[in-house]
Amino acid sequence: MRFYNTLTRRLEEFREIEKGNVGLYTCGPTVYDYPHIGNYRSYVFEDLVKRVFLHSGYRVRHVMNITDIDDKTIRKANELGMPLAEVTQKYIDAFHADLRALNVLPADVYPRATEHIPEMLKLIAVLLEKGFAYVRDGSVYFSIERFKEYGRLANLDRASLKAGASAAVDADEYEKEAVQDFVLWKGRKPGEPSWPAPFGEGRPGWHIECSAMSMKYLGPHFDIHMGGVDNIFPHHENEIAQSEAANGQAFVNYWLHCQHLVIDNKKMSKSLGNFYTLGDLLGRGCDPMAVRYLLLSTHYRKLLNFTLEGLEMAGQALARVKNFVFSLKNVEAEGEADPELAAVIRASLAAFSASLADDFNVSGALGVMFDLIHEVNARLNALTRADAAAVLAWVERLNAVLGVLGEADAGPLEAEIEARIALRQQARLEKNFARADEIRAELKKQGIVLIDTPGGVKWKKE
RNA sequence: GGCGGCGUAGCCAAGUGGUAAGGCAGCGCUCUGCAAAAGCGCUAUUCAUCGGUUCAAAUCCGGUCGCCGCCUCCA
Secondary structure (H helix, E strand, O other): OEEEEOOOOEEEEOOOOOOOEEEEEEOOOEOOOOOEHHHHHHHHHHHHHHHHHHHOOOEEEEEEOEEOOOHHHHHHHHHHOOOHHHHHHHHHHHHHHHHHHOOOOOOOEOOEHHHOHHHHHHHHHHHHHOOOEEEEOOEEEEOHHHOOOOOOOOOOOHHHHHHOOOOOOOOOOOOOOOOOOEEEEEEOOOOOOOEOOOOOOEEEOHHHHHHHHHHHHHOOOEEEEEEEHHHHHHHHHHHHHHHHHHHOOOOEEEEEEEOOEEEOOEOOOOOOOOOOEHHHHHHOOOOHHHHHHHHHHOOOOOOEEEOHHHHHHHHHHHHHHHHHHHHHHOOOOOOOOOHHHHHHHHHHHHHHHHHHHEOOOHHHHHHHHHHHHHHHHHOHHHOOHHHHHHHHHHHHHHHHHHOOOOOOOOOOOHHHHHHHHHHHHHHHHOOOHHHHHHHHHHHHHOOEEEEEEOOEEEEEEO
């Protein structure tokens, strides 16, 4: 398996630290609002990576942090006049509900920043002791000057950092030795939650939580760290600095970053109103599996242009797969399994895996999937039940990685549907097509689609 | 100013030196009471553009045009 490592800016063959195991850390949400569809592109991609490893036989230990203490969560709590913990819990619950809807496998641990203050304090203490950090007015800063590797991940050198062309460089309210230094611990300010610390009461900076929590759950040196491209600098750069400075060893072997998503070719922004949460889309009647399919179908290192039209197309593509599964389930011929078909299936599975193993080429993998669907469709009439079962097993195998075929939701009872179909058949025999169509339309309203075949009437859920 | 990315059919999107995958949409035919589904066939002499290297370029090199990201808390 090979993929692009941001750290080296090259495609690299994956080599795990501990045979058969993958330690995976993914930057989770800051829980001050509902995540938008762009956030979910990253989480769905991370889920794909994890599933590809699982598919390849690795055991994966996945940690995703929850940032429940920072400027934004504090501001939100103040705005709503609610306790911080109550506000963050609300968004944490919403986040997990969205992940379930998108069929994202849960992480093994979701550590919260507020529950790991001691670990962070310990890490800061080490950095102070080793001389990488300094205290100013009750705050603690990391001195990038003292970490010679600083800028390696983002491919920035100190000179260009000094140029500081970004408009976002704020005249920080805290005193630092150098503007580029970042805060590890923020001295207490009125109206903000704070924790006692040897260097003065305060709260943690953003970056330190990921270092402290990843170390705690994955050790000082682990395999893969992921996030959105915007995290490369400064967040991940700072994590590397903190962790390697403290531990005196390599932190993470592979850094993977998911490109952003734009909506109608424009950057998402609240002022443009082109902001979708998953809830917005589901409210429009969109299928969360179509959302997942769409988010997945563009290579992760390319900008994805999200449009409602694209979502529609994704839904149609998915319908093709579902129809295929439906056809297979209705195969009734008895007989032996065709060895030639079995070989075709094996080759297809190998090609599918190979495509994903090549820097997570989902488009290529989907192409492989549709090729086989086409091929099997062409010989559908010649299939036996044993053949169909083999193809269905193939679908299941692919879906274990793609995760785009959700379970069918509960609908009207089968017996009831069968009864309605019998009534319609009676009407058809009597050439009462108006009545027959009426029944078909009623069932359609309940999400049941009828298909007349030479072998009788079949039905399926939409 | 520094670093980096992208431009492939009506739309989405692979392919990165050997002669354009796949999906959606569309068209024709088969099947059908009508639908739906499915099948078969068709749909890019061409990969933003100009030039170069090569037996061979969407793929490599150089220029041009257009779009975008990062350079301290945005997935």
